[in-house]
Amino acid sequence: MSLAIVYTRAQAGIDAPLVSVEVHLSGGLPGLFIVGLPEAAVKESKDRVRGAIQNSGFEFPARRITINLAPADLPKEGGRFDLPIALGLLAASGQIPRERLDQYEFLGELALGGELRRIRGVLPATLACRDAGRTLLTPGENAGEAMLAGGAKVLGAAHLLEVCQQMVTGNALQPPVMQPRAPSGLALLDRDLSDVRGQHHAKRALEIAAAGGHNLLLIGPPGTGKTMLASRLPGIMPPLNEAEALETAAIASVSAQGLDLQQWGVRPFRAPHHTASGVALVGGGGQPRPGEISLAHHGVLFLDELPEYDRRVLEVLREPLESGRITISRAARQADFPARFQLVAAMNPCPCGYLGDAERHCACGQEQVRRYRARISGPLIDRIDLHIEVPRLAHRILRGGSPEESSATVRARVCAARERQLQRAGKPNSALGTREIEHYCALSDADHKLLEHALERLGLSPRAYHRILKVARTIADLAGSGTIKTPHLTEAISYRALDRTMGGVRYS
Numbered sequence: 429m430s431l432a433i434v435y436t437r438a439q440a441g442i443d444a445p446l447v448s449v450e451v452h453l454s455g456g457l458p459g460l461f462i463v464g465l466p467e468a469a470v471k472e473s474k475d476r477v478r479g480a481i482q483n484s485g486f487e488f489p490a491r492r493i494t495i496n497l498a499p500a501d502l503p504k505e506g507g508r509f510d511l512p513i514a515l516g517l518l519a520a521s522g523q524i525p526r527e528r529l530d531q532y533e534f535l536g537e538l539a540l541g542g543e544l545r546r547i548r549g550v551l552p553a554t555l556a557c558r559d560a561g562r563t564l565l566t567p568g569e570n571a572g573e574a575m576l577a578g579g580a581k582v583l584g585a586a587h588l589l590e591v592c593q594q595m596v597t598g599n600a601l602q603p604p605v606m607q608p609r610a611p612s613g614l615a616l617l618d619r620d621l622s623d624v625r626g627q628h629h630a631k632r633a634l635e636i637a638a639a640g641g642h643n644l645l646l647i648g649p650p651g652t653g654k655t656m657l658a659s660r661l662p663g664i665m666p667p668l669n670e671a672e673a674l675e676t677a678a679i680a681s682v683s684a685q686g687l688d689l690q691q692w693g694v695r696p697f698r699a700p701h702h703t704a705s706g707v708a709l710v711g712g713g714g715q716p717r718p719g720e721i722s723l724a725h726h727g728v729l730f731l732d733e734l735p736e737y738d739r740r741v742l743e744v745l746r747e748p749l750e751s752g753r754i755t756i757s758r759a760a761r762q763a764d765f766p767a768r769f770q771l772v773a774a775m776n777p778c779p780c781g782y783l784g785d786a787e788r789h790c791a792c793g794q795e796q797v798r799r800y801r802a803r804i805s806g807p808l809i810d811r812i813d814l815h816i817e818v819p820r821l822a823h824r825i826l827r828g829g830s831p832e833e834s835s836a837t838v839r840a841r842v843c844a845a846r847e848r849q850l851q852r853a854g855k856p857n858s859a860l861g862t863r864e865i866e867h868y869c870a871l872s873d874a875d876h877k878l879l880e881h882a883l884e885r886l887g888l889s890p891r892a893y894h895r896i897l898k899v900a901r902t903i904a905d906l907a908g909s910g911t912i913k914t915p916h917l918t919e920a921i922s923y924r925a926l927d928r929t930m931g932g933v934r935y936s
């Protein structure tokens with residue numbers, strides 16, 4: 429029989445659906461036909477596979493060859509299928525045994541000389557292969573990444589010949605030696621919260637944001653430490669657990685940059701510039717790739733100078749801010765990526781930056797200020813639970829000698845508060861739905877009146893109402909209190925600075 433079947437994996441979002449490569453040799457005029465791959469990918473793959481087979485000392489079968497990649501409607505990038513195609517050809521023509529093939533899945537691009545080249549997206553493929561009970565054979569350069577999938581059977585090879593040896597003997601390749609490393613979750617150790625002097629009000633908000641998973645907006649004049657504060661948020665958040673670390677790594681694995689093993693288990697901190705394109709921010713491309721909002725999954729997305737971002741891009745953020753996912757549609761193809769990030773945004777109070785500053789005069793007119801702020805839509809502002817002003821510090825405080833709290837100290841409090849939330853509702857407070865808010869964030873009658881009065885006075889939306897309750901719940905959790913008390917509620921209300929300072933102006 430001159431049919432061989434080899435298993436491999438395609439990539440769709442961060443899923444890796446199974447693909448069978450069926451190779452059939454028959455009589456008739458010699459030729460090579462590949463079904464189920466896009467035209468351009470087929471041509472390149474043909475050339476590489478032919479070169480690799482011949483330069484490895486095998487014979488390229490002079491028969492009519494039909495190769496089917498099934499199912500046909502999957503998105504398929506060319507390179508990764510070179511190795512399974514080559515092995516199928518060699519097995520169908522009797523040059524390697526086919527008995528062991530079905531215990532493996534193969535991925536890898538071939539160089540003309542037969543060397544295996546690294547590909548993208550190996551981690552999702554490894555997770556799926558593990559669950560199918562097979563051994564994954566990848567380029568050696570990808571083996572370290574594949575080994576992150578705990579419990580997976582992985583072999584790495586540098587050359588087509590090594591893979592063929594493995595098919596002959598079953599024990600030619602040794603599994604890669606990797607130190608199994610638990611995700612540390614401790615991001616950016618060089619950025620400690622104790623570097624930031626003063627700003628205790630902002631630090632308090634940062635701690636609440638970390639504890640409850642709340643979004644945060646920092647408003648203040650230039651040079652008051654907004655960027656410093658934002659970049660220290662991942663370091664006070666609870667460490668990533670294994671499942672979160674794998675999800676985050678899987679997204680990086682399929683991204684244009686690929687996975688950096690140094691970042692394994694580290695909470696992401698992504699700070700795309702406001703000039704970055706829509707595709708770079710939310711994802712896209714012919715073969716859809718995740719954007720910054722997905723690379724920030726389980727971590728922090730920092731948008732500095734918020735009003736400078738393209739308004740259409742900011743509007744796109746509304747959906748993932750609610751659902752934690754983004755769907756990218758392009759022509760006939762669609763990809764879905766996780767995007768459960770915590771948003772930290774920073775902005776100046778006005779175009780010149782010095783509105784309300786004690787030392788410098790603001791040169792902006794009222795209308796200019798209004799237009800500047802109107803660049804951020806009300807619905808987006810509504811989705812940011814904590815608004816905080818970051819004022820200029822007296823030089824005395826900046827120089828001051830009193831020690832500041834370290835990230836580790838704050839993180840311990842955050843973890844305790846987060847634990848309470850998980851025990852109570854199985855999720856951080858920011859993720860509570862309307863029903864759950866009513867259930868878990870009950871107020872006394874007096875506090876209820878207090879809140880209604882505040883909403884009226886500040887002209888807040890119904891969405892803001894629920895957000896205040898969630899923040900109050902987090903403040904109570906940090907205080908170790910089973911119920912929300914008046915001081916927790918009033919503090920939560922105080923974090924609606926933008927609603928307040930925008931003084932009743934409505935934004936579309």
Ligand SMILES: Nc1ncnc2c1ncn2[C@@H]1O[C@H](COP(=O)(O)OP(=O)(O)OP(=O)(O)O)[C@@H](O)[C@H]1O
Pocket residue numbers: 623624625626627648649650651652653654655656657776821826
């Ligand atoms: N509270 C602070 N403690 C220690 N250093 C500070 C503090 N605030 C500002 N700095 C110093 O000022 C520099 C600028 O801070 P940072 O970039 O965080 O300000 P910013 O508010 O983001 O300003 P901009 O609005 O211009 O982006 C820091 O690199 C740091 O050296």
Ligand SMILES: [Mg+2]
Pocket residue numbers: 654655656732774
């Ligand atoms: Mg800054």
Ligand SMILES: [Zn+2]
Pocket residue numbers: 778779780781782783790791792
């Ligand atoms: Zn100004």
